[in-house]
Amino acid sequence: MENNSRSSRNRRSRRRKKSNKTAILLIVALVLILAIAAGVFLQPYIPGLRAEETTPETTTEEITEAPTTEPETTTVETTPETTPETTPETTEETTPQVTFLYTMTDVNVRISPDPESEILAALPADTELEVVSEYDSEWTEVKYEDGTGFVVTEYLTADKDWRAHMTSKNGYTDGSFITLDPSWKYADYSEIHSGSAVMYLASENRKNIIVGVNAGHGTKGGSEKSTYSHPDKTGKVTGGTNAYGAVMSMCVSSGMTFEDGTPESVITLKEAQILKDMLLNDGYDVLMIRIGEDVQLDNLARTVICNNVADCHIAIHWDGDGLDYDKGVFYCAVPDPLKNMEPVASTWKKSEELGQSLIDALSAQKTKIFVKGTMDMDLTQTSYSSVPSVDIELGNQSSKTDDETLTKLATGLLAGINTYYGFNEEAAE
Numbered sequence: 001m002e003n004n005s006r007s008s009r010n011r012r013s014r015r016r017k018k019s020n021k022t023a024i025l026l027i028v029a030l031v032l033i034l035a036i037a038a039g040v041f042l043q044p045y046i047p048g049l050r051a052e053e054t055t056p057e058t059t060t061e062e063i064t065e066a067p068t069t070e071p072e073t074t075t076v077e078t079t080p081e082t083t084p085e086t087t088p089e090t091t092e093e094t095t096p097q098v099t100f101l102y103t104m105t106d107v108n109v110r111i112s113p114d115p116e117s118e119i120l121a122a123l124p125a126d127t128e129l130e131v132v133s134e135y136d137s138e139w140t141e142v143k144y145e146d147g148t149g150f151v152v153t154e155y156l157t158a159d160k161d162w163r164a165h166m167t168s169k170n171g172y173t174d175g176s177f178i179t180l181d182p183s184w185k186y187a188d189y190s191e192i193h194s195g196s197a198v199m200y201l202a203s204e205n206r207k208n209i210i211v212g213v214n215a216g217h218g219t220k221g222g223s224e225k226s227t228y229s230h231p232d233k234t235g236k237v238t239g240g241t242n243a244y245g246a247v248m249s250m251c252v253s254s255g256m257t258f259e260d261g262t263p264e265s266v267i268t269l270k271e272a273q274i275l276k277d278m279l280l281n282d283g284y285d286v287l288m289i290r291i292g293e294d295v296q297l298d299n300l301a302r303t304v305i306c307n308n309v310a311d312c313h314i315a316i317h318w319d320g321d322g323l324d325y326d327k328g329v330f331y332c333a334v335p336d337p338l339k340n341m342e343p344v345a346s347t348w349k350k351s352e353e354l355g356q357s358l359i360d361a362l363s364a365q366k367t368k369i370f371v372k373g374t375m376d377m378d379l380t381q382t383s384y385s386s387v388p389s390v391d392i393e394l395g396n397q398s399s400k401t402d403d404e405t406l407t408k409l410a411t412g413l414l415a416g417i418n419t420y421y422g423f424n425e426e427a428a429e
């Protein structure tokens with residue numbers, strides 16, 4: 001049974017093998033037919049497909065190439081057209097249009113653009129110079145004799161009438177009158193302010209620093225009105241013209257009288273005018289609080305104007321102490337109890353530095369100094385000052401007030417101001 005079944009199984013498998021072989025042959029034949037068919041029918045489409053793929057490639061290439069070359073050729077075309085047109089035009093215009101600049105101070109013409117180089121000439125202000133080139137941001141090359149030289153550009157201007165158009169750094173012209181602006185801080189504390197201060201501008205060696213010069217006293221009716229001693233309406237912490245504890249202080253006192261009968265206000269004005277001229281010569285702009293016998297500006301208005309217009313405030317006084325000998329110069333320092341009150345708190349150190357600079361310079365030129373050159377004094381001026389502010393007492397009623405003395409004092413004050421602003425080292429060179 002086993003054998004039979006085995007033999008029949010073998011036969012069946014042999015038959016299956018036979019039919020498998022025919023199936024494989026059929027499949028191979030079909031594959032071959034399909035392969036040939038595919039070869040015949042698909043082949044022509046393959047390059048077609050490739051062509052379709054490459055066509056947009058070449059199209060975009062053509063498109064991108066086309067606009068790139070078009071503007072290129074346009075500029076190439078226009079450049080030679082416009083260049084010969086504009087070049088002769090501009091050269092025609094600039095050749096006769098020579099640029100002239102004017103010196104605004106004494107300037108050196110140097111052989112090369114170097115502050116250490118040889119000086120060809122020292123020219124005064126208002127010299128007309130023909131520009132050769134703007135060498136760099138610092139130097140301008142100018143015609144000088146048969147050749148050229150170099151001048152520092154900041155000393156030159158194209159404005160021939162520059163003196164008339166000159167202003168201070170805050171926009172005031174020479175000789176302009178400055179009144180108390182009611183919007184300025186503490187302006188509403190002032191009682192007398194119908195007068196005006198005057199701005200003077202240095203014409204040469206400009207430092208762009210405005211010194212407020214306040215000739216003490218000289219306000220008619222100033223002792224009949226009063227203002228708050230302090231911005232916080234507290235009382236005076238020292239006695240003086242106004243009593244200790246006084247909440248209100250005289251707007252402007254009349255000042256003392258010299259032994260020869262001259263009012264203090266006359267000498268303070270004289271001294272202020274000498275100092276003004278020296279400051280202007282040295283390149284400072286000067287805000288003169290008073291230029292005549294009288295100015296209707298109280299101490300508060302004088303201070304507020306200086307706060308808003310000047311870089312510092314120097315009030316000139318002589319002390320009325322009743323002594324029959326010249327006690328010497330000192331400045332009024334802020335008393336300690338006021339050093340926490342604004343604007344004093346933010347200002348007093350700078351004020352003392354300025355005051356000390358003035359005393360040191362006066363001392364250096366052998367002017368007599370009172371003790372250490374300072375006395376604590378509660379003043380309206382320093383109580384409201386927001387710029388470095390000094391009341392300098394240049395002596396007392398026994399001091400000499402001749403021109404030579406006043407000039408010597410002004411020389412000392414100028415030297416002190418120069419020290420404060422760091423100009424003395426430059427002057428020593």
Ligand SMILES: [Zn+2]
Pocket residue numbers: 216217255256264316317318319
């Ligand atoms: Zn005085």
